[in-house]
Amino acid sequence: MKAWIYGGCLLLGLAIGGMMGGASDSAMATPGTPAGKAAPSKTARSPETLETTATRMVFSASPAMKENVPLDQAIDILVAERKSPLRTRAFLNSRIQAMTSNQLAQALANGEVQTEAELRETARRLTTEDPEGTFAHIEKQDFRFGGMENMYTFIDTMLHTWADADAPAVMARLQKMSRGGSQQDWSLRFSDYWAKIDPAAAAANFDALVYLRNMEDRGDMIFTDRSYAEKIVRTWKQRDEEGMNRYLQDLPAGRRRDALEKAAKALTASKP
Amino acid sequence: MAYAAAFRICGDRVEAQDILQQALIVLARRSPELGQVKCLGAWLHRVVVLEARKARRKAVNRRLRETMAHQENEVSEEQEGLARQIAPELDQSLDTMNEKDRWVLTLHYLEGLTFETISRRLGGTSEAWQKRSVRALGKLARKLRARGISVSGVAMGAYLLTSRAEAGVAASVLHTLTCRALEQGARDTAAAGKLAVLLTMKTGVAISLGSGVLLAYGWGALTHDPLRLPPHVGSRTGEATESDPEYALAARRERGFTLEMVKEAMNDYDRTETPDPRLESRLRSLMFLVPEEALEDVFKILMASRDHQRFQQIAAALFACWAERDPAAALARSQEAADFSYQARRAVMITWLNQDIETAVVMMLANKSDEDKGFLSEYVTYQCERTPAEAAALVDRIAKDWPEADRMLFERVARLWCRSDALSAGDWVASYPDEQVSRPLLRSMAMDVAKIRGFEGLAIANHIGDARARLEARNNAIYWWAITTAGSSIIPGQASPVRDVSGGFPADWTAENIRTFAQAAMVNYADKFPEILKIARDEDQRILIYEGAIKGAAWSNPAAVTEAAEHLPDSFAQSSGGKKTLGAFVRRWNEMDPVALADWLSTQPPGPKTVVMRDALNKEGTKR
Numbered sequence: 065m066k067a068w069i070y071g072g073c074l075l076l077g078l079a080i081g082g083m084m085g086g087a088s089d090s091a092m093a094t095p096g097t098p099a100g101k102a103a104p105s106k107t108a109r110s111p112e113t114l115e116t117t118a119t120r121m122v123f124s125a126s127p128a129m130k131e132n133v134p135l136d137q138a139i140d141i142l143v144a145e146r147k148s149p150l151r152t153r154a155f156l157n158s159r160i161q162a163m164t165s166n167q168l169a170q171a172l173a174n175g176e177v178q179t180e181a182e183l184r185e186t187a188r189r190l191t192t193e194d195p196e197g198t199f200a201h202i203e204k205q206d207f208r209f210g211g212m213e214n215m216y217t218f219i220d221t222m223l224h225t226w227a228d229a230d231a232p233a234v235m236a237r238l239q240k241m242s243r244g245g246s247q248q249d250w251s252l253r254f255s256d257y258w259a260k261i262d263p264a265a266a267a268a269n270f271d272a273l274v275y276l277r278n279m280e281d282r283g284d285m286i287f288t289d290r291s292y293a294e295k296i297v298r299t300w301k302q303r304d305e306e307g308m309n310r311y312l313q314d315l316p317a318g319r320r321r322d323a324l325e326k327a328a329k330a331l332t333a334s335k336p
Numbered sequence: 337m338a339y340a341a342a343f344r345i346c347g348d349r350v351e352a353q354d355i356l357q358q359a360l361i362v363l364a365r366r367s368p369e370l371g372q373v374k375c376l377g378a379w380l381h382r383v384v385v386l387e388a389r390k391a392r393r394k395a396v397n398r399r400l401r402e403t404m405a406h407q408e409n410e411v412s413e414e415q416e417g418l419a420r421q422i423a424p425e426l427d428q429s430l431d432t433m434n435e436k437d438r439w440v441l442t443l444h445y446l447e448g449l450t451f452e453t454i455s456r457r458l459g460g461t462s463e464a465w466q467k468r469s470v471r472a473l474g475k476l477a478r479k480l481r482a483r484g485i486s487v488s489g490v491a492m493g494a495y496l497l498t499s500r501a502e503a504g505v506a507a508s509v510l511h512t513l514t515c516r517a518l519e520q521g522a523r524d525t526a527a528a529g530k531l532a533v534l535l536t537m538k539t540g541v542a543i544s545l546g547s548g549v550l551l552a553y554g555w556g557a558l559t560h561d562p563l564r565l566p567p568h569v570g571s572r573t574g575e576a577t578e579s580d581p582e583y584a585l586a587a588r589r590e591r592g593f594t595l596e597m598v599k600e601a602m603n604d605y606d607r608t609e610t611p612d613p614r615l616e617s618r619l620r621s622l623m624f625l626v627p628e629e630a631l632e633d634v635f636k637i638l639m640a641s642r643d644h645q646r647f648q649q650i651a652a653a654l655f656a657c658w659a660e661r662d663p664a665a666a667l668a669r670s671q672e673a674a675d676f677s678y679q680a681r682r683a684v685m686i687t688w689l690n691q692d693i694e695t696a697v698v699m700m701l702a703n704k705s706d707e708d709k710g711f712l713s714e715y716v717t718y719q720c721e722r723t724p725a726e727a728a729a730l731v732d733r734i735a736k737d738w739p740e741a742d743r744m745l746f747e748r749v750a751r752l753w754c755r756s757d758a759l760s761a762g763d764w765v766a767s768y769p770d771e772q773v774s775r776p777l778l779r780s781m782a783m784d785v786a787k788i789r790g791f792e793g794l795a796i797a798n799h800i801g802d803a804r805a806r807l808e809a810r811n812n813a814i815y816w817w818a819i820t821t822a823g824s825s826i827i828p829g830q831a832s833p834v835r836d837v838s839g840g841f842p843a844d845w846t847a848e849n850i851r852t853f854a855q856a857a858m859v860n861y862a863d864k865f866p867e868i869l870k871i872a873r874d875e876d877q878r879i880l881i882y883e884g885a886i887k888g889a890a891w892s893n894p895a896a897v898t899e900a901a902e903h904l905p906d907s908f909a910q911s912s913g914g915k916k917t918l919g920a921f922v923r924r925w926n927e928m929d930p931v932a933l934a935d936w937l938s939t940q941p942p943g944p945k946t947v948v949m950r951d952a953l954n955k956e957g958t959k960r
Contacts, residue, residue, distance in 0.1 A: 114597045115604070115618075121592065122621040139721070147624075148656035148687035149718040154620035161617045179721050188613075211755050212787050212820065243928070244892050245819065245860040 122158055129155060131162070135176040153181050160185050165193050169201060172218075175208030180217055183209070187221035195226040199237055203246070216253075223254045231258050235269060238276055251276035256295060263300035267311065270296070270320045289319060293327035301331060359383045382431055382438075422485055429479040437472035440465055464694045471692070474661065478628065593625055598634050602650075606642050616649065623653035628661050635669070644675040651676035652683040659687035663696075678707070685711040686718070693730065701737050709741045716745055720752035728753060728764055747777055751784070754796070758785040762796035775800055779809040786813035787820040790835025807846070814849050815856045822857035826867050840873050850877055851884040858888025862896040865889070869899075883908065887917045894925035898936055901945065909944035918945060919952030926953060 128141035142152040190198040209215040241247040255273045259266040300308040315321040451462040605615040658666035670680035688696035700708045719727035735742040753761035768774040786793025797809035828838040872878040882900035889897040908914035925933040
């Protein structure tokens with residue numbers, strides 16, 4: 065008897081509360097809905113609810129997932145939990161996905177991101193959303209990476225992500241940099257990658273790229289035509305040897321043709 | 337221990353004594369065989385369980401349990417109720433466990449031995465036994481859950497510990513409980529009038545109001561998307577702890593996990609044209625919330641996905657979660673995971689290494705596959721992020737049995753370790769028995785470390801035994817140090833102590849070292865040329881700086897080092913290196929600012945240097 069009465073009261077309370085909750089819910093911003101705009105009404109088991117629930121569950125799974133816990137401390141917490149390393153990576157990735165660009169940039173400026181996987185993901189996110197801005201941050205040394213390796217991890221990911229989307233824009237931005245070590249360094253990384261993903265485009269911009277790469281470490285003025293031509297030819301030959309040969313035949317005589325032809329011949333001689 | 341086990345099963349002191357007596361008779365009868373028994377406690381426990389099972393079938397005190405079942409609302413009685421549920425099933429479940437799990441649970445929890453004592457008695461390390469005990473508790477809890485008793489591994493451990501201490505008083509506790517239960521039953525009967533119904537209704541109204549308010553106002557908090565919280569980036573306050581009310585809520589929310597949720601998330605991810613990193617990330621994390629009983633079902637959903645390639649990392653996450661609970665079972669399942677088997681095994685082995693390194697390493701050493709080598713590499717990389725010394729210890733552990741893996745992992749760990757503790761990493765590498773391996777690695781590490789931590793890089797180079805190789809490594813380290821951080825190494829008061837040369841070049845630096853530093857510094861810090869000159873102790877060092885600076889600035893900023901060109905002795909222009917450097921200097925300047933070069937050159941007195949520079953320019957003009 066008592067159990068029936070308690071059960072009935074509980075159900076009644078839940079029903080009333082549910083109605084009140086639903087009313088206030090419609091006035092609150094929900095994920096994916098601009099603040100202040102009413103979300104479309106939904107049933108308790110609609111996909112949107114499930115997505116929200118799943119996200120909430122993920123973000124409640126560890127103290128490391130709290131938004132006000134800095135990323136470096138989040139790593140410490142997750143590592144100390146001594147669960148799977150894949151869990152650490154997955155949870156940190158979810159943290160990064162949930163952060164805005166400004167938050168990510170601030171975290172980098174605070175030196176909170178110093179692990180390889182998270183640096184890559186952060187660089188990918190920021191570059192996808194604002195390549196020019198990310199480039200400018202790096203150029204101005206706004207971020208604290210805690211080591212050269214970390215810095216290059218970030219720069220490589222940034223250059224590759226941007227090159228995948230718009231390689232000519234990357235080259236144009238590199239050309240705007242002041243002449244010096246950073247320009248050469250980044251140009252070498254970018255041009256090597258471009259030669260891999262699009263050798264024809266790299267060949268078309270050969271002179272400009274060689275100028276950017278034109279710095280021998282020890283200070284001597286040695287132009288690096290040949291070494292770069294070899295990189296281009298190696299990939300191009302693997303992908304489209306006929307196309308490469310046609311391109312070389314149509315090239316006007318000059319430095320670019322010399323370098324690319326010599327590189328092609330050298331490659332053929334080494335790998336008949 | 338044996339008496340406690342018997343008592344737990346039958347719940348009666350006299351009967352437990354009978355069972356124990358019976359077990360001791362068996363012990364006496366089989367004493368000739370006992371020499372082969374490794375753990376007498378576990379053996380005796382099994383005998384007691386068998387005897388107790390027989391006894392239990394004869395006498396079960398049903399009345400007590402039925403009365404107890406009504407005591408649901410009081411926390412202390414809930415705990416006691418759990419104990420009552422566990423007690424009859426515990427020993428039978430324990431008996432079905434594998435040998436080592438039974439040993440550790442029996443010896444530690446029931447006999448009260450420390451892990452140290454267990455390791456001395458049965459071999460292995462105390463840490464390994466400790467970890468095994470945690471896993472064994474989890475398995476025991478699962479077995480009990482399969483018998484319909486909801487209990488966690490932690491609660492299981494607490495129960496076992498208390499049951500040992502309370503075996504002697506269990507009977508009195510049960511007696512008290514029985515009395516309380518009977519009293520409660522009597523009260524319920526007496527209160528079955530109208531007044532009681534009214535009182536109950538009153539409580540019911542309170543419940544309905546409470547639940548309504550909780551649902552209405554708690555809803556906002558529960559559905560509050562973390563993405564919409566105001567940003568607190570950089571804030572170091574408000575660290576979360578497991579005792580936070582939020583995490584208490586989270587624990588309840590986890591029960592909201594449904595397969596429908598996983599299906600939906602997988603469908604979302606599966607139907608996008610290109611893989612969406614945000615959806616992938618959510619799915620990967622969600623896999624770690626899959627309850628044990630749903631692992632197989634989630635795997636089936638995964639297998640039904642359209643594009644298995646896209647789901648590789650999701651599968652890895654699922655198997656990592658599986659391995660967190662039961663690595664052996666996860667490993668066995670990974671072998672039948674078809675397209676996902678590689679990622680599944682990877683996830684299992686990496687997780688296993690993190691949770692029970694001894695067992696995982698033994699398994700890997702038995703296999704020694706290239707795949708496992710890769711997994712080990714991934715694991716040590718992870719370890720190096722926070723505990724590189726432990727990663728080094730792991731590499732040392734496998735070095736003898738698996739030299740191929742050792743070579744690869746040794747270098748990996750050394751390079752990662754030197755990012756956080758360069759000197760320890762250097763010492764570790766220097767201790768490697770094969771100099772053909774350690775020397776190039778030390779040279780390379782010296783260079784990497786010097787870029788950031790100057791002198792520490794040189795300290796690493798100093799480990800190189802061969803004098804010539806050591807000098808080369810030091811010079812190379814100085815080159816990269818200057819190219820990277822010379823600007824912040826030469827300003828008094830600004831330089832980090834590990835790379836502060838603002839007070840002058842160290843006494844053990846050679847002329848070549850000073851020249852190299854100046855040259856490399858010009859690559860990025862040509863504007864700091866005057867500051868570098870101030871470091872020079874005497875005229876000889878100034879000349880070395882001039883030589884280096886003009887060479888380095890030749891391709892970065894020649895105009896910044898005209899003073900070097902002006903003050904270099906004429907003899908510099910007569911050496912082949914000097915000619916080459918001066919030529920490069922004017923060619924680059926000409927490329928950048930021919931007017932400024934022409935102006936400057938017109939002011940230079942005639943002499944060997946000017947001749948060399950003009951010749952270089954003329955040759956360049958002819959070439960073009």
